[in-house]
Amino acid sequence: MKQLTALVSALVVGSSSSLLWAADAAKPESKMNVTAIVMFFIFVAVTLGITYWAAARTKSTKDFYAAGGGITGFQNGLAIAGDYMSAASFLGISAMVFAKGYDGLIYSIGFLVGWPVILFLMAEQLRNLGRYTFADIVSFRLSRVPIRTLSAMGTLFTVILYLIAQMVGAGQLIRTLFGLPYESAVVIVGVLMILYVAFGGMIATTWVQIIKAVLLLTGATFIALGALNHVGFNLEAFFRSAMEGVKASGLADHKAVVAGNKDIFAPGGLVSDPVSAISLGMALMFGTAGLPHILMRFFTVANAKEARKSVFFATGFIGYFYILTFIIGFGAVVMVAPNPQYVDAIKGTLNGGNNMAAIHMAHATGGDLFLGFISAVAFATILAVVSGLTLAGASAVSHDIYANAICGGKVDERKEIRISKFSALIIGIIAIFLGIQFEKQNVAFMVGLAFAIAASANFPILILSIYWKNLTTRGALIGGSLGLISTVTMVVLSKTVWVDVLGNKAPLFPYKDPAIFSMTLAFVGCWIFSKLDSSRQAQAERNLFDAQAVRCETGIGAAGASNH
Amino acid sequence: MNNDPQDGQLIDRIQKNPKYTELVTKRSSFAWKLSWLMLIIYYAFILVIAFAPKSLGTKISDGSVISIGIPIGAGIIVSAFLLTGIYVRRANGEFDDLTRQIKEETK
Numbered sequence: 001m002k003q004l005t006a007l008v009s010a011l012v013v014g015s016s017s018s019l020l021w022a023a024d025a026a027k028p029e030s031k032m033n034v035t036a037i038v039m040f041f042i043f044v045a046v047t048l049g050i051t052y053w054a055a056a057r058t059k060s061t062k063d064f065y066a067a068g069g070g071i072t073g074f075q076n077g078l079a080i081a082g083d084y085m086s087a088a089s090f091l092g093i094s095a096m097v098f099a100k101g102y103d104g105l106i107y108s109i110g111f112l113v114g115w116p117v118i119l120f121l122m123a124e125q126l127r128n129l130g131r132y133t134f135a136d137i138v139s140f141r142l143s144r145v146p147i148r149t150l151s152a153m154g155t156l157f158t159v160i161l162y163l164i165a166q167m168v169g170a171g172q173l174i175r176t177l178f179g180l181p182y183e184s185a186v187v188i189v190g191v192l193m194i195l196y197v198a199f200g201g202m203i204a205t206t207w208v209q210i211i212k213a214v215l216l217l218t219g220a221t222f223i224a225l226g227a228l229n230h231v232g233f234n235l236e237a238f239f240r241s242a243m244e245g246v247k248a249s250g251l252a253d254h255k256a257v258v259a260g261n262k263d264i265f266a267p268g269g270l271v272s273d274p275v276s277a278i279s280l281g282m283a284l285m286f287g288t289a290g291l292p293h294i295l296m297r298f299f300t301v302a303n304a305k306e307a308r309k310s311v312f313f314a315t316g317f318i319g320y321f322y323i324l325t326f327i328i329g330f331g332a333v334v335m336v337a338p339n340p341q342y343v344d345a346i347k348g349t350l351n352g353g354n355n356m357a358a359i360h361m362a363h364a365t366g367g368d369l370f371l372g373f374i375s376a377v378a379f380a381t382i383l384a385v386v387s388g389l390t391l392a393g394a395s396a397v398s399h400d401i402y403a404n405a406i407c408g409g410k411v412d413e414r415k416e417i418r419i420s421k422f423s424a425l426i427i428g429i430i431a432i433f434l435g436i437q438f439e440k441q442n443v444a445f446m447v448g449l450a451f452a453i454a455a456s457a458n459f460p461i462l463i464l465s466i467y468w469k470n471l472t473t474r475g476a477l478i479g480g481s482l483g484l485i486s487t488v489t490m491v492v493l494s495k496t497v498w499v500d501v502l503g504n505k506a507p508l509f510p511y512k513d514p515a516i517f518s519m520t521l522a523f524v525g526c527w528i529f530s531k532l533d534s535s536r537q538a539q540a541e542r543n544l545f546d547a548q549a550v551r552c553e554t555g556i557g558a559a560g561a562s563n564h
Numbered sequence: 565m566n567n568d569p570q571d572g573q574l575i576d577r578i579q580k581n582p583k584y585t586e587l588v589t590k591r592s593s594f595a596w597k598l599s600w601l602m603l604i605i606y607y608a609f610i611l612v613i614a615f616a617p618k619s620l621g622t623k624i625s626d627g628s629v630i631s632i633g634i635p636i637g638a639g640i641i642v643s644a645f646l647l648t649g650i651y652v653r654r655a656n657g658e659f660d661d662l663t664r665q666i667k668e669e670t671k
Contacts, residue, residue, distance in 0.1 A: 265631035266621025
């Protein structure tokens with residue numbers, strides 16, 4: 001507890017001194033936003049209070065990784081939504097709708113449709129077979145050391161890439177919203193997430209995510225209602241004024257739409273060819289089902305029934321949220337684009353960039369006070385997502401690598417928790433460091449890469465281990481590694497990295513999204529090398545399938561099912 | 565995991581219970597049907613975007629600016645939610661009842 005108090009005071013002192021610094025150095029485009037800062041401090045105070053409360057309740061590994069397993073389906077549904085709805089999707093998708101129209105909706109649909117499939121094929125299986133990480137499920141039958149190592153690699157790759165993208169986005173967003181220097185913003189986010197995860201474990205992380213989800217859904221609802229109210233809740237009038245708004249707009253993106261004679265209510269240039277369209281769809285859909293921080297949430301509920309309910313509520317909240325971002329994006333065309341107050345006429349974008357569409361909408365619909373609220377919500381949103389990521393990464397290190405791969409599953413619980421807390425600290429420091437290093441880099445590809453790795457390395461071995469009797473350790477290792485390596489290689493050689501980041505002239509790999517190829521490689525690799533595997537170990541693994549299936553279907557023997 | 569011989573016997577008993585077979589058959593066929601339905605809805609949408617993107621721009625009626633793409637997109641989001649609702653309703657009722665009976669019978 002002493003450590004916690006010390007860290008909190010360090011944070012408060014650190015952030016207030018950087019606030020003062022920001023006041024001196026504030027540039028005209030990044031004014032201090034007092035309401036936002038006050039509301040943000042309230043959020044931080046409440047969540048640190050929860051962390052303090054959670055720390056006292058975090059005694060066992062089960063408390064630390066799975067919040068004691070006592071989260072209800074409704075709470076977990078909200079927490080999943082809080083874990084999944086990132087600031088990037090709130091700002092990015094509404095900005096895409098704002099700039100390009102219908103294309104934004106295509107992305108949201110891709111992000112949503114993975115959820116029903118997770119429910120039908122994975123939710124209760126995860127709950128019945130696993131304890132703390134998705135590697136528990138894969139190593140139910142397969143050999144512990146290699147499988148845990150591979151799963152931990154898949155987890156850490158996904159988590160670090162996702163974290164860097166979130167940290168860079170956080171730094172830029174907070175600089176614009178709060179007038180804080182980039183580095184201080186990244187450090188504050190990093191320190192807070194370390195505090196939540198290291199001291200409060202899954203209990204604190206869950207509540208941070210729940211509070212964030214409620215705040216974000218409330219805020220976005222209010223903005224969307226404001227947008228519809230502007231046209232007297234007449235949808236025809238709403239879309240007509242959006243169409244006319246684009247024609248009258250002075251923004252570069254809108255001029256391009258008009259010049260290209262494009263229909264903002266139909267698919268535009270987002271998806272250029274059928275292979276890219278299908279590949280992107282696969283990465284979004286199956287990537288969701290392979291994100292370690294999302295999968296981990298299924299271990300926080302008591303049984304299969306609550307696991308199913310979690311997805312039902314999560315799908316509802318997330319779907320509702322995406323419909324709101326669609327309304328907010330077009331609302332911004334009507335209410336934000338024509339108002340010189342929000343427009344940078346020289347650059348031909350919104351002030352702070354087009355990603356600020358939803359933020360300006362908050363001001364246009366609710367004034368300064370509401371702008372402050374939404375800014376604080378955006379900050380809270382980032383914190384909830386990065387905490388979930390950090391916890392997933394820390395669990396992979398402590399539970400998969402340390403406790404199972406190194407110690408063979410026999411380890412003192414307290415020592416395992418200590419390792420996990422320490423890992424959270426290290427991951428946090430790495431995230432802060434890389435977040436600062438990547439400030440000027442284009443990190444947009446990193447979320448896509450994280451989804452593609454989740455879809456091509458984590459998802460294939462997970463789904464095959466649940467459903468395919470013949471999967472063996474050798475097959476999973478080769479297939480999973482093929483998925484991981486091919487994804488990274490193809491993304492590096494594609495336009496997004498090879499040209500946009502490394503500055504080469506032409507991409508060596510023609511498609512932006514590798515999932516259609518890398519997922520196929522992973523599945524085919526698992527299949528061929530499992531089939532060819534006639535070792536005695538492979539036979540033993542196949543023989544365990546019946547026991548796994550019984551537990552999977554009935555939950556008999558499932559971890560923690562009877563503890564509460 | 566199941567080195568314990570008693571575990572092996574328990575698994576054997578459960579597998580021989582006709583209700584277990586019933587549960588497995590019904591649940592997996594229901595789950596895969598719904599999964600296929602979601603995949604077909606989504607990939608049909610993706611294929612239209614890939615091959616006939618303009619068709620989604622067709623207006624819902626003369627004189628309206630709203631394209632059919634908008635209700636279709638919103639409809640996919642709503643259908644995803646409805647499908648999860650349909651599954652949870654049956655699984656948390658019928659399937660969980662079956663599971664409970666299996667557990668009681670094999671105690």
